[in-house]
Amino acid sequence: MSLPLKELIKIGENQLKEAGIADAARDAKTLYCFMDKLDSVGLMMHWQDVLQDKVGEEYFRLIERRASGEPLQYITGTQDFMGLTFNVNPSVLIPRQDTETMVEDALEILREGTLRGEKYYGASNAREILDLCCGSGAIGVSVAKLFPKAKVTCSELSGEALKTAEENARVNGCKGIKFIQGDLFSPFCGRLGKKKFDFIISNPPYIESDVIPTLQREVKDHEPVMALDGGKDGLDFYRRIAAEAPEHLHKKGILMMEIGYNQGEAVKSLLDETQKFTDIQVLKDLADKDRIITAVLKGKKAENR
Numbered sequence: 569m570s571l572p573l574k575e576l577i578k579i580g581e582n583q584l585k586e587a588g589i590a591d592a593a594r595d596a597k598t599l600y601c602f603m604d605k606l607d608s609v610g611l612m613m614h615w616q617d618v619l620q621d622k623v624g625e626e627y628f629r630l631i632e633r634r635a636s637g638e639p640l641q642y643i644t645g646t647q648d649f650m651g652l653t654f655n656v657n658p659s660v661l662i663p664r665q666d667t668e669t670m671v672e673d674a675l676e677i678l679r680e681g682t683l684r685g686e687k688y689y690g691a692s693n694a695r696e697i698l699d700l701c702c703g704s705g706a707i708g709v710s711v712a713k714l715f716p717k718a719k720v721t722c723s724e725l726s727g728e729a730l731k732t733a734e735e736n737a738r739v740n741g742c743k744g745i746k747f748i749q750g751d752l753f754s755p756f757c758g759r760l761g762k763k764k765f766d767f768i769i770s771n772p773p774y775i776e777s778d779v780i781p782t783l784q785r786e787v788k789d790h791e792p793v794m795a796l797d798g799g800k801d802g803l804d805f806y807r808r809i810a811a812e813a814p815e816h817l818h819k820k821g822i823l824m825m826e827i828g829y830n831q832g833e834a835v836k837s838l839l840d841e842t843q844k845f846t847d848i849q850v851l852k853d854l855a856d857k858d859r860i861i862t863a864v865l866k867g868k869k870a871e872n873r
């Protein structure tokens with residue numbers, strides 16, 4: 569039984585719809601393009617082609633993987649982020665659009681010295697940047713690519729994730745990024761002192777442990793729990809970062825972190841309690857939810873704010 573391509577894709581779409589996949593039409597097309605190495609224009613050009621059975625079989629193997637809840641990006645192996653293409657696999661979180669908002673904020677600070685249009689108090693000449701808990705490297709590699717003056721370090725506990733981040737630097741043509749494996753700041757506590765940065769940016773795990781089983785199956789069954797689980801109240805990593813980051817920032821150094829939509833007040837209090845930070849701001853994402861927190865390490869006594 570040979571089928572025209574457009575019918576094959578329609579059957580794929582219906583199978584995904586029945587399995588409750590929200591973007592069934594898009595995913596059915598994307599999986600075909602992935603299999604046949606086509607872009608969307610190429611797909612249109614072949615829309616009326618009649619296909620051989622074995623093509624259909626291969627296609628439905630991909631459709632079945634997606635129907636069973638495997639994220640599209642783990643099947644195709646890529647996700648676009650900040651206009652770049654990143655390799656992804658189950659050892660790394662799939663980069664999210666919310667995180668692009670944070671990278672855009674960081675780039676505005678680095679390039680313009682402003683944050684969402686307002687003059688920014690933090691280190692005006694920030695160059696040494698740490699992407700803490702880098703996962704796929706989406707943040708660190710994007711900053712290095714889009715602000716080439718940056719000297720970026722990416723750190724990560726998972727060796728598999730760190731390998732993926734290194735690969736992403738390579739495929740995006742970013743030389744000179746340092747990759748370091750270890751638990752939060754431990755690799756930056758040497759015998760000769762603590763390594764300091766101008767700007768620490770992080771998307772740490774921040775989901776409450778009990779919430780994880782309630783997430784979409786794509787997330788809870790496929791994405792790395794280690795990249796999601798922020799402990800009982802979701803704040804474990806913020807607690808440790810708030811306590812340790814001051815030792816790893818130069819004066820007026822910037823700490824910028826992604827947060828959960830309901831964590832703004834709690835993370836602000838954690839940073840406040842250290843009495844080391846000033847200018848703590850909670851910023852919203854495109855859906856108008858709290859998503860990012862920024863803080864500046866206090867400067868010399870005279871210029872404390």
Ligand code: GLN
Pocket residue numbers: 664771772773774775787795796797826
């Ligand atoms: N934003 C991600 C999610 O909702 C979580 C990211 C994280 O824990 N750092 O799935």
